[in-house]
Amino acid sequence: MPNGHDTIPAKRPLTLRDVSEASGVSEMTVSRVLRNRGDVSEATRNKVLEAARELGYVPNKIAGALASSRVNLVAVIIPSMSNMVFPEVMTGINEVLENTELQPVVGITNYKPEREEAVLYQMLSWRPSGVIIAGLEHTEAASAMMAAAGIPVVEIMDTDGDPIDSAVGISHRRAGRAMAQAIIDAGYKRIGFLGTKMPLDHRARKRFEGFTEVLAKNGLEIVDREFYSGGSALTKGREMTETILKRNEDEPLDFLYFSNDMIGAGGLLYCMEKGIDVPGQLGLAGFNGIEFLDGLPIKLATMDAMRLEIGRTAAEIIAKRVNDPQGAGETVTLTPELALGQTLKKVKKPL
Amino acid sequence: MPNGHDTIPAKRPLTLRDVSEASGVSEMTVSRVLRNRGDVSEATRNKVLEAARELGYVPNKIAGALASSRVNLVAVIIPSMSNMVFPEVMTGINEVLENTELQPVVGITNYKPEREEAVLYQMLSWRPSGVIIAGLEHTEAASAMMAAAGIPVVEIMDTDGDPIDSAVGISHRRAGRAMAQAIIDAGYKRIGFLGTKMPLDHRARKRFEGFTEVLAKNGLEIVDREFYSGGSALTKGREMTETILKRNEDEPLDFLYFSNDMIGAGGLLYCMEKGIDVPGQLGLAGFNGIEFLDGLPIKLATMDAMRLEIGRTAAEIIAKRVNDPQGAGETVTLTPELALGQTLKKVKKPL
DNA sequence: ACACGCAGTGTTAGCGTTAACATAAAGCAA
DNA sequence: TTGCTTTATGTTAACGCTAACACTGCGTGT
Numbered sequence: 001m002p003n004g005h006d007t008i009p010a011k012r013p014l015t016l017r018d019v020s021e022a023s024g025v026s027e028m029t030v031s032r033v034l035r036n037r038g039d040v041s042e043a044t045r046n047k048v049l050e051a052a053r054e055l056g057y058v059p060n061k062i063a064g065a066l067a068s069s070r071v072n073l074v075a076v077i078i079p080s081m082s083n084m085v086f087p088e089v090m091t092g093i094n095e096v097l098e099n100t101e102l103q104p105v106v107g108i109t110n111y112k113p114e115r116e117e118a119v120l121y122q123m124l125s126w127r128p129s130g131v132i133i134a135g136l137e138h139t140e141a142a143s144a145m146m147a148a149a150g151i152p153v154v155e156i157m158d159t160d161g162d163p164i165d166s167a168v169g170i171s172h173r174r175a176g177r178a179m180a181q182a183i184i185d186a187g188y189k190r191i192g193f194l195g196t197k198m199p200l201d202h203r204a205r206k207r208f209e210g211f212t213e214v215l216a217k218n219g220l221e222i223v224d225r226e227f228y229s230g231g232s233a234l235t236k237g238r239e240m241t242e243t244i245l246k247r248n249e250d251e252p253l254d255f256l257y258f259s260n261d262m263i264g265a266g267g268l269l270y271c272m273e274k275g276i277d278v279p280g281q282l283g284l285a286g287f288n289g290i291e292f293l294d295g296l297p298i299k300l301a302t303m304d305a306m307r308l309e310i311g312r313t314a315a316e317i318i319a320k321r322v323n324d325p326q327g328a329g330e331t332v333t334l335t336p337e338l339a340l341g342q343t344l345k346k347v348k349k350p351l
Numbered sequence: 352m353p354n355g356h357d358t359i360p361a362k363r364p365l366t367l368r369d370v371s372e373a374s375g376v377s378e379m380t381v382s383r384v385l386r387n388r389g390d391v392s393e394a395t396r397n398k399v400l401e402a403a404r405e406l407g408y409v410p411n412k413i414a415g416a417l418a419s420s421r422v423n424l425v426a427v428i429i430p431s432m433s434n435m436v437f438p439e440v441m442t443g444i445n446e447v448l449e450n451t452e453l454q455p456v457v458g459i460t461n462y463k464p465e466r467e468e469a470v471l472y473q474m475l476s477w478r479p480s481g482v483i484i485a486g487l488e489h490t491e492a493a494s495a496m497m498a499a500a501g502i503p504v505v506e507i508m509d510t511d512g513d514p515i516d517s518a519v520g521i522s523h524r525r526a527g528r529a530m531a532q533a534i535i536d537a538g539y540k541r542i543g544f545l546g547t548k549m550p551l552d553h554r555a556r557k558r559f560e561g562f563t564e565v566l567a568k569n570g571l572e573i574v575d576r577e578f579y580s581g582g583s584a585l586t587k588g589r590e591m592t593e594t595i596l597k598r599n600e601d602e603p604l605d606f607l608y609f610s611n612d613m614i615g616a617g618g619l620l621y622c623m624e625k626g627i628d629v630p631g632q633l634g635l636a637g638f639n640g641i642e643f644l645d646g647l648p649i650k651l652a653t654m655d656a657m658r659l660e661i662g663r664t665a666a667e668i669i670a671k672r673v674n675d676p677q678g679a680g681e682t683v684t685l686t687p688e689l690a691l692g693q694t695l696k697k698v699k700k701p702l
Numbered sequence: 703a704c705a706c707g708c709a710g711t712g713t714t715a716g717c718g719t720t721a722a723c724a725t726a727a728a729g730c731a732a
Numbered sequence: 733t734t735g736c737t738t739t740a741t742g743t744t745a746a747c748g749c750t751a752a753c754a755c756t757g758c759g760t761g762t
Contacts, residue, residue, distance in 0.1 A: 015747095025712090026712050027712095028713080031750065037750095039711090041711090058472060058475045061477050062416045062417050062478055065413050065717090065749085066417050066717050067748075067750040068717085080442075084435075087432045091431075103456070103458070105455075108445045125409050125410045127411060148407050234643040265646075266646045269646065295586040295587075297620060366718055379743080383740095386720090390739055390741090411719070413719085417720090417747045417748065418719040418720040418721080419721075
C-alpha cells in the first residue's frame, strides 16, 4: 500500500462512480482517462489515476464490452493439450496477441466433433472478435455458426479443403506424398506404417492418403501396419516397432513410416538398442519436427508441421481483420521442407 | 439448414427480442427457456427452442453476465506453454472444468512478474469466478489485487510459502532434500548440478536450496555446476553433460543432478553413447516425471511434479468455492514419491 | 466587437440480458 | 360460491459502462 489509508475490504465491488466521486469528476471523464481516449487535461488525468490507484479500481470489461459492443477476446479451439503440437501453436498465437489488445480464450475438444460444437457455442456466446479453430472438418451446425457469426474465422493446421473464411496450415496430403516419394527415391520397397487409432484425426488420415497414393503410383503398397492409443508415445513406438518387425521376420520390412515423431523416436531407440543398421537395413521417418529430436543420437527423418508459424500467422490474420473488418479471407499454405536426417538412405536417383 | 427458410445474412446480431418476436412470447420467457429456469409450459418451451434454432440465435453472455453479475470464467495464469509442464496442468484443469459451467481463460507471463501483473489485471477486469495462478511469488500489486478481488484464488505448483487464499502443489524444497538424501544414501560424493538460467523460476530455486541444504548437513557441497537457456532441452542436456564431465576429468564427478527431466534425458543419452557406466561410474537424476522417460532404454531417477493432479485439484477447489462462496481457503500439499529408476545405485544403507 | 474553433468536461440514452416483482389464468379445498 | 395456492407469463428496473451529443470557457482572426 503506497498510501496510509486502510484498504476497506471492498464489500461492494468498485465502479466508475466510486472513482468519479473520489476524484470529483464525472464518470465519463474517468472512463476517458482509463481508456486514454479523448482530450483530458493533465491535471484531471493525474487526479483520476491517483484515485483509481488508491482505491484499487479494476475496470469492468463486461460492462465496457456491452456498452461498446467491442470484445477483445479471441476464441481458440483445439483438440488437445497433451501432445507437443497445440501448446506450441498456442505459444505462437500468444506471441502475436500479447502485442495487441486481444486475449485468447482456449477450448479443448478432445477430438470430438460434438464437443467442438458445444465449445464453439459457449465461446461464441462471449461474442469474441475472432475464432481460431483446428481443422477444416466440423459439424454442420458448427460451420453454420461460424459462417453466421460475422467475425474472422481462421481454420488452422490443414489447408486440404474449403475454409469457411481463412485458413493457415500445411497440406498434409502433400506431406504424405513427399515423404513417400523420398522413401521410394531412396530405394526402399517393403514399407510398414505405424500410427494412432484416431479415425477423427483428419490430418493424420490425409497424410496417410497422400502417402499411399504415391506408393500406389509406384506400384507399391504398405506391407504391414500397427496402431496404438494412449500411453507414452515413446514407449508405444518402441513396442510397436518390435511387434511389426517380429511379425515380418520372414520377409523383413526395410522401412517404417511413423505418424508422429514421438513414436518414431521410440522406434529409433529400439533399433539402436537392437543394433539394427539404420538407415541401411531399415529406414525410419516420422512427422512433426519436434524440437527434441535434435537431441537424439541419430536424427530422425521428418517433416516439420510448422506449429509456431501457424499460430503466429493465424493470430496475425485475426489482428489484421479486427482492424479492417471489410478485409477478405485468405488461405496461407506453408510448405515445410523434408528433413532427411540420418534415417533415410542417401538418394541414388538417376540424374 | 433443417428448414426451408433462407438464412438472412444476419446484419444486426440476433437478440432475445428477435427470438421473442419469432415465437410470440416475451423476452423473459425466452430467457427462461434458454436457461432452463422457472416454470415454462412444454408447448411454449418447444415453440421457443424451435424459433431459436431456426434463427441460429446464440445468447449473449456479456449481457447475461452484466445483468446477473455471474461470470463463468476462471482465469488461469501460467508462465509458459513451451515445456511439458503447464500444458499438462491445463489438461487437468480442463478435465474438471468441462463438467461444470466454468470456462478457463489462459494468460501467459513468460516468467516475468510485471507481465504477470498486467495479465492478472486484464483477467480480473472480466470479473472471473476464480483465479488459478502459478507460484506463490507475485508483485505487491498483484497480490493486493487478488486479495481484494473477493473470489477464490488458487496458487499452484508450490506450497513452500504463504498462499493468498488456497494453494495446491508440492514442496519443492522437500523434493530437493529428498533427492539429495537418496543420492547421499547411495554413496555418491562428487555431485554436479545442471540447470536453467532462470533467476525467477522460484520452484527450481527452492529445489536447489533443499538439495544443497541436505548436502551441507552431510558435509558435502556441489562440486561444479552448469546452466543453459533456450534451445532444445535434450540437446542442451547432452552438451552440458559433456562440458561438465570434461571440465572435471582430473577429479571426476560421480553424480549429476539435473533440474528437469528433459536435460536429464539428454545427459543420459550422452552417457550411453560414450559407454559411461550408469549408475556405477556416474549416477543421474532429474525432476518432473515426464511421461516419455518411460520410453528411454534406462529409466532416469526423478520425482514427479504431479502436474495433472495439481491441475485437477485446483479446478476442484475453484468449482467447490463457486458453489460455496463462504468456504475457507485450503492448502493441499501433494507428496510425490521418488522414482529411483535405474540411474541411482542400489542403496546400501546400514539399515 | 463578433463569430468561430476547440480543448475539456458533462448529460443522456442505450448495450442485451436477468432479478424481482406483478399479473393472469387455472385448480382446488371449504 | 369464495379465497387461496400454483403455474405460466409479462413488466420494470437495473447491471456498469461507453457513444453521441451538448455545453462551457477561452483564444483567435478580422
